[in-house]
Amino acid sequence: MGREQWRAALRNPVGAVAAGLLVLLAILAIVAPILWGDAAEETDPAALSQGSTSEHPLGTDALGRDILLRVLVATRYSLGLALLATAICVTAGVVLGVLPAVLGRRAGRLVTAAVNLAVAFPGLLLALFFAVIFGVGARGAVLAIALAGAPSFARLVQTNVAAVAGRDYVAAARVAGVGRFRLIARHLLPNIGEPLVVNATVMAGTALLSFAGLSFLGLGVQPPAYDWGRLLGEGLDRIYINPAAALAPGVAVVVAGLAFTLLGESIAQVVGVRAVRRRRAPETEPAMTAAAAEPDGDAVLAADDLRVAFPARDGGWTHPVDGVSLTVRRGETVGIVGESGSGKSLTALAVAQLAPDAAHVTAGRLEVAGVAPLGRTGAEVRDLLGTRVAMVFQDPMTSFNPSMRVGRQLAEVTRVHERQGKRAALARAVDRLRTVRVPAPERRAHQYPHEFSGGMRQRAMIAMGLMSTPELIIADEPTTALDVTVQRQVLRLLKDVQAETGAAVVLISHDIAVVAQLCERVVVMYAGRVVEELPVGRLGAAAHPYTRALLASVPDLATDRDRPLATIAGRPPDPADRPEGCAFAPRCDFADDACRVRPGLSAVAPDQRAACWHPRSRPLDLTLDAVTGGQA
Amino acid sequence: MTAPVAAPPAPTRTRVSAWAGNPWAGFLFRRLGRLLVSLAVLVTLAFGMIHLIPGDPVRAALGVTAPPDLVDARREALGLNDPLGTQFVNYVRALFSGDLGVSMTSGVPVSDTIGQRLPATASLAIVAFVVVMLAAIPLGLAMAVLTRGGRRRGAELGFTSTSAVVAAIPEFLLAVGLVFVFGVSLGWLPVAGRGGGSSYVLPVLALSLGPALLMARIVRVEALAVMDEDFVRTARAKRLPPLRVYVRHVFPNALTSTLTIGGLLLSGMIVGTVLVENVFAWPGMGMTIVSSILAKDYPVVQGIVLVYGAAVLLVNLVVDVLLAVADPRSTIREG
Numbered sequence A: 001m002g003r004e005q006w007r008a009a010l011r012n013p014v015g016a017v018a019a020g021l022l023v024l025l026a027i028l029a030i031v032a033p034i035l036w037g038d039a040a041e042e043t044d045p046a047a048l049s050q051g052s053t054s055e056h057p058l059g060t061d062a063l064g065r066d067i068l069l070r071v072l073v074a075t076r077y078s079l080g081l082a083l084l085a086t087a088i089c090v091t092a093g094v095v096l097g098v099l100p101a102v103l104g105r106r107a108g109r110l111v112t113a114a115v116n117l118a119v120a121f122p123g124l125l126l127a128l129f130f131a132v133i134f135g136v137g138a139r140g141a142v143l144a145i146a147l148a149g150a151p152s153f154a155r156l157v158q159t160n161v162a163a164v165a166g167r168d169y170v171a172a173a174r175v176a177g178v179g180r181f182r183l184i185a186r187h188l189l190p191n192i193g194e195p196l197v198v199n200a201t202v203m204a205g206t207a208l209l210s211f212a213g214l215s216f217l218g219l220g221v222q223p224p225a226y227d228w229g230r231l232l233g234e235g236l237d238r239i240y241i242n243p244a245a246a247l248a249p250g251v252a253v254v255v256a257g258l259a260f261t262l263l264g265e266s267i268a269q270v271v272g273v274r275a276v277r278r279r280r281a282p283e284t285e286p287a288m289t290a291a292a293a294e295p296d297g298d299a300v301l302a303a304d305d306l307r308v309a310f311p312a313r314d315g316g317w318t319h320p321v322d323g324v325s326l327t328v329r330r331g332e333t334v335g336i337v338g339e340s341g342s343g344k345s346l347t348a349l350a351v352a353q354l355a356p357d358a359a360h361v362t363a364g365r366l367e368v369a370g371v372a373p374l375g376r377t378g379a380e381v382r383d384l385l386g387t388r389v390a391m392v393f394q395d396p397m398t399s400f401n402p403s404m405r406v407g408r409q410l411a412e413v414t415r416v417h418e419r420q421g422k423r424a425a426l427a428r429a430v431d432r433l434r435t436v437r438v439p440a441p442e443r444r445a446h447q448y449p450h451e452f453s454g455g456m457r458q459r460a461m462i463a464m465g466l467m468s469t470p471e472l473i474i475a476d477e478p479t480t481a482l483d484v485t486v487q488r489q490v491l492r493l494l495k496d497v498q499a500e501t502g503a504a505v506v507l508i509s510h511d512i513a514v515v516a517q518l519c520e521r522v523v524v525m526y527a528g529r530v531v532e533e534l535p536v537g538r539l540g541a542a543a544h545p546y547t548r549a550l551l552a553s554v555p556d557l558a559t560d561r562d563r564p565l566a567t568i569a570g571r572p573p574d575p576a577d578r579p580e581g582c583a584f585a586p587r588c589d590f591a592d593d594a595c596r597v598r599p600g601l602s603a604v605a606p607d608q609r610a611a612c613w614h615p616r617s618r619p620l621d622l623t624l625d626a627v628t629g630g631q632a
Numbered sequence B: 001m002t003a004p005v006a007a008p009p010a011p012t013r014t015r016v017s018a019w020a021g022n023p024w025a026g027f028l029f030r031r032l033g034r035l036l037v038s039l040a041v042l043v044t045l046a047f048g049m050i051h052l053i054p055g056d057p058v059r060a061a062l063g064v065t066a067p068p069d070l071v072d073a074r075r076e077a078l079g080l081n082d083p084l085g086t087q088f089v090n091y092v093r094a095l096f097s098g099d100l101g102v103s104m105t106s107g108v109p110v111s112d113t114i115g116q117r118l119p120a121t122a123s124l125a126i127v128a129f130v131v132v133m134l135a136a137i138p139l140g141l142a143m144a145v146l147t148r149g150g151r152r153r154g155a156e157l158g159f160t161s162t163s164a165v166v167a168a169i170p171e172f173l174l175a176v177g178l179v180f181v182f183g184v185s186l187g188w189l190p191v192a193g194r195g196g197g198s199s200y201v202l203p204v205l206a207l208s209l210g211p212a213l214l215m216a217r218i219v220r221v222e223a224l225a226v227m228d229e230d231f232v233r234t235a236r237a238k239r240l241p242p243l244r245v246y247v248r249h250v251f252p253n254a255l256t257s258t259l260t261i262g263g264l265l266l267s268g269m270i271v272g273t274v275l276v277e278n279v280f281a282w283p284g285m286g287m288t289i290v291s292s293i294l295a296k297d298y299p300v301v302q303g304i305v306l307v308y309g310a311a312v313l314l315v316n317l318v319v320d321v322l323l324a325v326a327d328p329r330s331t332i333r334e335g
């Protein structure tokens, strides 16, 4: 805990208020007994059990003593006892916590087990137990609270020690023959100081509150001494006569307890302070690519100048998808390829109206399955797209709900969108599982996702898409998590499904070879934009340097096996700071001054468009026929 | 599209279900073993309590002025003059026959006292726990939905700070505040004793307010974490209505930690009744244990500590079993 962090904790308003309160309480604890100690003991037979008067603002107790003065004077005793208990508790906790590291394995285990057992019991129960042993009174209560808190503190120390003990410098010290105790004093404790300070502060608050509890029950401070808890207990008996006698010490306890707790928590939080800023919606630049998607009556998906913006850290916006135009015709299979971070998945999610909550989606035009979803309410979109668009996600392990049987997860689609009964929906789920060649579908439908193998889960995912009759299936990296054989099966399945249902398929992949196997047309994305669009048959004539680089990096496509495999040097740019002109320029061999201006998509051949100032025309030597999906 | 495709002889895995090899039996066996060990430790401690007290507990209980032969007779009656081993065996044997000893001050069997007082305490704790669950889960889920994706920062801040502050106030101070507001100032509700339904309102409120807010915080954080999971995106991709997404897909997966915290809170609330009972003069075990500690009536204290401790251990067991049931994956195999 550096000085900087303490300062930061105090700059946080909650931390500052808490610290201020504690300073005030400390002053009061020192001064109050000196100033008013005697006056608070003074009995006034003429004013027994009074309510508020000008002489006694908070009234008097049964012996006619002034409540306000007694509450103020009790500060010292209440705080002092709580701090004493905390100190003992922390010491005991640290000793118990490091013991396992010092003792041999067997004894260490025993200590750990004892601590674990004790932690299972609530602190108050332990405190009552110890209060019986140590006897009623201030001393007994201090020990009881200290020992009741020790196990959880010890647990904390143990966890932290265990975390530190594995680090290199501790191992080095051990190898260097540093003794156990020295190891603890020099290497372990200083490195776990931070969480200990935070928790000791919080513990002080807890001790204060518990002490008040014990005193309130009559098990803590005994008369004639008094602390807040004792005053509270005495005041409660006469709450109908003079509520202030109970409330004032209660408020004192709460304020002091909270001050400790909040100070501890604001120290703990210092690292993760979050800025809250208001933002305006991002401005949309006019579309660069005017000659975008031509109107096509036969399109299941038509997107024009699609943008997805996220709030950026500096208060502005970043555009991971930055003006994408895309058309998919009925029954067509289109592949979107690009490295991770190219915006391909987000494009798909945005099209399907499934972008994350924080995203801001805009488009010049967006039509999905004959529906223009932008500007519609969530319920309308769900209604319109529910049965028409199906999604197949990457990593079926995490994409299935782990606590719901697979059959029910499939059936849910039918139940919600077609209002079918449980039985009919489940029957359809079993049928679709059979369609995607899940063996023993009746039994499998009753299993949980973790009982499926990876490939089978992915097929079940596809089956989920087939629960209704989609016009468009969007598959986002459906084969990535699978091994090569299963990958091939899943791709073949997608192909069959496409052939049988006539649905259009958009396949998103980082692997251009996978796309080449399944699709008729390929859309290449880079840095949030489409850089090339071409029929699979023309991959050999790819014009954009990025597309060519992608192709060259696939082992089964590049025929020249003697040459080392080309990898694309460099990384795609961060969406927050893309280069001004062509985003690929930093990694492009052909970049020149012209590339400082952003190129738009323009035709380089029939059905082929590329966004590049210097499109390549030398044909690539590819063995497309050899593509069978054997890429890792 | 439902054309029957011949299923290829795919490599079916033969693990039929979680029952294979019966991990449940193993889990329950291990878990019950742990319970027995904990209970044994608890009994030993309750027995040892009277021996750990410095000085002569009987002399302390009867006072310094008590004649020595009375003290000795009482020691004899309590069996304190026997060797420690014999005492322990006798204690455990009596325990198994439901005999918890006799009160040193009233002469009433401790089991009778507990039997009389337990229902009041148990009903208070159970009602409060139910209230916590009914209030906290919807509140936590609703807050998670409202503040998801960094929305409504103001509401988030308000909720987290209010709940942090209120949850940090101990139940007996809340109780005093409630007594003042609803009993003294407004005069709406009874503030002492156990009677009809209205007598439950304030004690239950005092006991459940803090835990409910704490629980709501946990539920919110857990639900927010679950909302970021892939399968929630899948649920949205299925175009399910939001309520269904939250209730069927988000909440069940936030259940594990909800249960864990719920168990901790319940144990805390069982013992928390001690303070609340003393504020509201609730005729339960909490009042009895405090007066017995003050009167140094050790057999009664021993008996009640045993009951509280056993209740806590039982709650822990139930939570562990529920966790194993709720999570179809791994817990049961680890134990």
Ligand code: SF4
Pocket (backbone or CB within 6 Å): A544, A545, A546, A582, A583, A584, A585, A586, A588, A589, A590, A591, A592, A594, A595, A599, A611, A612, A613, A614, A615
């Ligand atoms: S525009 Fe320039 S930098 Fe961009 S890909 Fe074409 S040649 Fe390379």
